[in-house]
Amino acid sequence: MGDDHMTNHTIGVTGSTGAVGGRVAARLARLGRAQRLIVRDINRAPEYPGSSAAMADYEDARGFERACRGVDTLFLVSATESRDRMEVHLSAVDAAVAAGVSRIVYLSFLRAGPASTFTFARTHFFTEAHIRSTGVAYTFLRPSLYLDLLPRWVDGDGVVRGPAGDGRVAWVARDDIADAAAAVLTGPADENATYDLTGPEALSLGATVDRLSTLTGRTVRYVPETREEALLSRKGTGAPDWEVEGWVSSYEAIAAGELDEVSTAVRKLTGHPARSIEGFLRRHPSALSHVSV
Numbered sequence: 001m002g003d004d005h006m007t008n009h010t011i012g013v014t015g016s017t018g019a020v021g022g023r024v025a026a027r028l029a030r031l032g033r034a035q036r037l038i039v040r041d042i043n044r045a046p047e048y049p050g051s052s053a054a055m056a057d058y059e060d061a062r063g064f065e066r067a068c069r070g071v072d073t074l075f076l077v078s079a080t081e082s083r084d085r086m087e088v089h090l091s092a093v094d095a096a097v098a099a100g101v102s103r104i105v106y107l108s109f110l111r112a113g114p115a116s117t118f119t120f121a122r123t124h125f126f127t128e129a130h131i132r133s134t135g136v137a138y139t140f141l142r143p144s145l146y147l148d149l150l151p152r153w154v155d156g157d158g159v160v161r162g163p164a165g166d167g168r169v170a171w172v173a174r175d176d177i178a179d180a181a182a183a184v185l186t187g188p189a190d191e192n193a194t195y196d197l198t199g200p201e202a203l204s205l206g207a208t209v210d211r212l213s214t215l216t217g218r219t220v221r222y223v224p225e226t227r228e229e230a231l232l233s234r235k236g237t238g239a240p241d242w243e244v245e246g247w248v249s250s251y252e253a254i255a256a257g258e259l260d261e262v263s264t265a266v267r268k269l270t271g272h273p274a275r276s277i278e279g280f281l282r283r284h285p286s287a288l289s290h291v292s293v
């Protein structure tokens with residue numbers, strides 16, 4: 001791995017040991033761009049020609065600042081959900097700004113607001129506000145719910161269960177998010193822009209399961225729950241209350257119409273249409289292999 005500390009226009013990439021950041025790093029490598037992969041475990045950093053790696057987590061302000069020195073544009077992947085994710089993000093942003101990063105491309109969430117029904121989305125709103133307040137140039141990428149994770153919404157009996165009512169969501173593929181991020185990171189700086197990243201159509205959970213059934217030949221059903229039923233049914237997982245609230249509120253955000261949006265940003269940024277459920281299943285034919293019916 002090369003040392004890029006002295007070169008200009010180095011892109012810092014966080015989250016490269018994960019799904020979205022890993023895809024972004026691979027795309028930047030294909031484009032021949034110099035990048036610094038900032039990872040929590042140096043042993044797991046991917047290796048590419050023109051990439052270097054630095055070890056720091058967002059909570060480690062000094063380490064993260066050191067890791068960001070010489071980075072021009074930072075791709076900041078939102079941290080794994082936790083009770084203190086807000087502070088974790090602010091620490092990373094402040095450290096990046098202190099290191100002299102000139103632009104932050106932040107992976108946010110669709111329609112993030114201070115009182116978003118989806119509780120995990122609120123953190124994104126406050127992180128965006130903090131980035132703005134620092135005066136650094138920014139681009140906010142606001143994806144919808146991940147299409148790649150849709151199979152996990154289906155249990156082994158083929159049931160999607162939750163308080164989503166008839167609300168709709170346009171599931172977005174992580175490949176599209178990564179394509180859009182790579183375009184934003186390497187294209188002309190579209191300063192202080194916000195892009196909503198969604199799939200090509202918004203579907204209710206009822207329509208989503210119908211589509212899954214037709215495409216896979218398995219029987220997938222949607223069973224609407226009340227909030228109380230949803231909280232109760234997830235209590236047995238042993239997850240802490242804030243996490244259960246986050247899961248349940250993602251369904252409630254769908255019901256409230258807060259995710260009912262279809263954006264053209266994927267096509268605008270990448271030049272190709274957003275991937276559909278059909279396209280996703282064609283690439284991942286065993287995505288519902290855990291469903292026994």
Ligand SMILES: NC(=O)c1ccc[n+]([C@@H]2O[C@H](COP(=O)([O-])OP(=O)(O)OC[C@H]3O[C@@H](n4cnc5c(N)ncnc54)[C@H](OP(=O)(O)O)[C@@H]3O)[C@@H](O)[C@H]2O)c1
Pocket residue numbers: 014015016017018019020021039040041056057058059077078079080081088107109143144145146149174
């Ligand atoms: N829109 C949606 O439907 C949806 C669904 C799930 C998650 N998300 C959010 O989107 C983010 C990216 O998604 P993904 O699929 O790429 O998740 P992922 O595969 O879990 O990857 C998360 C990446 O962020 C790194 N990371 C997490 N917390 C960190 C911290 N405190 N300091 C430094 N690095 C940290 C992880 O490092 P390690 O490998 O060391 O853990 C990993 O590389 C998630 O982190 C989450 O905030 C969105």
